[in-house]
Amino acid sequence: MxxxxxxxxxxxxxxxxxxxxxxxxxxxxxxxxxxxxxxxxxxxxxxxxxxxxxxxxxxxxxxxxxxxxxxxxxxxxxxxxxxxxxxxxxxxxxxxxxxxxxxxxxxxxxxxxxxxxxxxxxxxxxxxxxxxxxxxxxxxxxxxxxxxxxxxxxxxxxxxxxxxxxxxxxxxxxxxxxxxxxxxxxxxxxxxxxxxxxxxxxxxxxxxxxxxxxxxxxxxxxxxxxxPASLPLPVLxxxxxxxxxxxxxxxxxxxxxxxxxxxxxxxxxxxxxxxxxxxxxxxxxxxxxxxxxxxxxxxxxxxxxxxxxxxxxxxxxxxxxxxxxxxxxxxxxxxxxxxxxxxxxxxxxxxxxxxxxxxxxxxxxxxxxxxxxxxxxxxxxxxxxxxxxxxxxxxxxxxxxxxxxAFFALRAVAGAAGVHREPLPGPALPGDEHVALFRLEGAMFFGAAERVLSQVSEDSRRDGVSVVVLRLSGLRMVDATGAKALAELVQELERRGVTVLVKGIKPAHLGLLRTVGVLDELRDERHLFASLDDAVEHARSHVARAAAAARPGVR
Known part of the structure; x- marks a missing residue:
């Protein structure tokens, strides 16, 4: 103006x-x-x-x-x-x-x-x-x-x-x-x-x-x-x-x-x-x-x-x-x-x-x-x-x-943030029980990040999960605290020997996730995917290779 x-x-x-x-x-x-x-x-x-x-x-x-x-x-x-x-x-x-x-x-x-x-x-x-x-x-x-x-x-x-x-x-x-x-x-x-x-x-x-x-x-x-019968004169x-x-x-x-x-x-x-x-x-x-x-x-x-x-x-x-x-x-x-x-x-x-x-x-x-x-x-x-x-x-x-x-609004936004474990797309295949697909949605910010990501950490400890696929396309907002918590989650899973694959990072979030180190914590830069089918296919091949390597006589 x-x-x-x-x-x-x-x-x-x-x-x-x-x-x-x-x-x-x-x-x-x-x-x-x-x-x-x-x-x-x-x-x-x-x-x-x-x-x-x-x-x-x-x-x-x-x-x-x-x-x-x-x-x-x-x-x-x-x-x-x-x-x-x-x-x-x-x-x-x-x-x-x-x-x-x-x-x-x-x-x-x-x-x-x-x-x-x-x-x-x-x-x-x-x-x-x-x-x-x-x-x-x-x-x-x-x-x-x-x-x-x-x-x-x-x-x-x-x-x-x-x-x-x-x-x-x-x-x-x-x-x-x-x-x-x-x-x-x-x-x-x-x-x-x-x-x-x-x-x-x-x-x-x-x-x-x-x-x-x-x-x-x-x-x-x-x-x-x-x-007064008139307006007074202006005075500083x-x-x-x-x-x-x-x-x-x-x-x-x-x-x-x-x-x-x-x-x-x-x-x-x-x-x-x-x-x-x-x-x-x-x-x-x-x-x-x-x-x-x-x-x-x-x-x-x-x-x-x-x-x-x-x-x-x-x-x-x-x-x-x-x-x-x-x-x-x-x-x-x-x-x-x-x-x-x-x-x-x-x-x-x-x-x-x-x-x-x-x-x-x-x-x-x-x-x-x-x-x-x-x-x-x-x-x-x-x-x-x-x-x-x-x-x-x-x-x-x-x-x-x-x-x-603002407190009530943040609580409502935090309540809307969530994580859901989903079945893998397509017909079930042997080894699918070792792959966990998590869909994150809502706002990943300081009021919800710890609760949401701790659920991913706990769920991935069960059922002998060796590959975790994080589906991030449902995230509407990510702040620095949420991005940092996500980097710490990837670091923790990789330290436990769980391979992390990330799918669907929005362009608006990519710079922040890269800055706080989420991508640096991935085992391989190729573990970042734009397609869910490609991410699941890679996860299944990883499980298959791990199973073949574990069989007797396989070197």
């Missing part, structure tokens, strides 16, 4: 009236849906509602222009809020800008190095387990805001949620009841409207209704607070050597999550938008997301990723080009300049209700059932990834999930 393919092009847009109108409608729809989510994710991350709005605007526009998906919508997400919250707790709010810019640079470099396809190596159960874990973490993080008891910084979300609930139950004062009622009311409105009027932006309606009631009744609930974050050293690990974790989530979202979006002409370029997507996070950090925002929920709304609303995502960001920008006063009066509990309902839609129950029923190993990978996501760390969850999936 050329450098030009990573940059914006005129073909990214279609300004014909019909397409332009569809993009405008889709962008307005997504902007209305994204507003409460941007506020909620900003609050949930610990950075603040204002940072959520800034990220939705700045990163939303930059990622739309430079990204590799025609319909992807980017901005603050729940997964990023989960990763960012402990960074804020440990290093303070001032660290966010530097972490955001550093993470953006890492993602940008990954795109320039053409690493976008690496996401395809993440197994399906890991993705779904990660999504379920993120949903659980986001839900637990909202519990303190929903009951009106702030969470203790640095605690696991489950522990913090439990402590907040017990503290709220112990007090059960008027403020607690109002706060809990606000969260429940928003959730109820969203669930009802989802059923009776799915086209209505339920989250916005719920938040607006609860905010109006809270204002009218002077409810004692915590609010978002003052918001301070980057001392000590700060870079302390925050590099956090930046790499944020970058990994940004890349993974954005590419997964873009891949899903490409499937949803099939037939619309929308393209998906993973390397360009990383470049766009990297630039988006850098820009967001300069404006005081948080790291951005592709947002699958908003992207899905965008596609379903008729988006055709990246203009829809740009319009979505401009809608939120208009709110910053025209309506920050009313937005600042939104109860935090209302945003908690929005996110609690949103998490229930992140992974449908039918998807969980499909994963669990697929196979036992798939269910284990899914469960391990989800549990580690909730209990420990998101990046560790993906890493361990991939390792567990």
């Amino acid at each position: 050329s450098l030009r393919a990573l940059l914006p092009a005129r073909s990214d847009y279609d300004l014909r009236p019909r397409t332009f109108g569809a993009d405008l409608v889709a962008g307005l729809t997504v902007g209305v849906v994204a507003l409460p989510l941007a506020l909620a994710f900003g609050v949930s991350s610990g950075v603040g509602a204002a940072a959520g709005l800034v990220t939705a605007v700045v990163a939303g526009i930059v990622a739309a222009v430079f990204g590799g998906s025609g319909v992807q919508v980017s901005g603050p997400t729940g997964a990023m809020a989960v990763v960012l919250a402990p960074v804020v707790a440990q290093h303070g709010l001032g660290s966010v800008a530097l972490v955001t810019v550093l993470a953006g640079v890492v993602v940008l470099v990954a795109g320039a190095l053409r690493l976008g396809r690496l996401v395809t190596f993440i197994p399906w159960p890991v993705v779904e387990g990660f999504t379920l874990g993120i949903a659980c973490v986001i839900f637990l993080q909202q519990v303190p805001n929903a009951v009106g008891v702030p969470a203790t910084a640095g605690l696991n979300p489950a522990v913090a949620a439990w402590r907040s609930v017990t503290a709220a139950a112990a007090s059960a004062d008027t403020a607690t009841l109002w706060t809990l009622g606000a969260a429940a009311a928003v959730a109820a409105v969203m669930l009802v409207l989802q059923r009776v009027a799915p086209a209505v932006p339920a989250s916005l309606v719920g938040v607006a209704l609860v905010t109006v009631l809270a204002e009218a009744l002077h409810a004692p609930v915590a609010r978002i607070g003052a918001l 974050p301070s980057a001392s050597a000590g700060a870079l050293r302390d925050l590099l690990g956090s930046a790499l974790a944020v970058a990994a999550l940004a890349a993974i989530e954005s590419l997964l979202s873009a891949r899903v979006a490409a499937t949803m938008a099939a037939g619309t002409g929308s393209v998906y370029q993973p390397d360009r997507e990383l470049v766009g997301q990297g630039l988006a996070s850098v820009a967001s950090g300069l404006f005081g925002g948080m790291p951005a990723t592709g947002a699958i929920a908003r992207t899905a709304v965008n596609v379903r609303s008729g988006a055709r080009t990246r203009l829809a995502a740009i319009v979505h960001a401009l809608v939120i920008l208009a709110v910053i300049y025209l309506a920050t006063g009313p937005v600042g009066r939104i109860p935090l509990a209302a945003l908690a209700g929005v996110l609690m309902v949103t998490t229930t839609r992140m992974i449908p129950a039918r998807t969980v059932l499909r994963v669990v029923r697929a196979s036992r190993s798939t269910a284990v990978v899914f469960a391990v990834t989800a549990v580690i996501t909730v209990a420990f760390d998101l990046i560790e969850a993906v890493e361990i999930g991939v390792l567990v999936a």
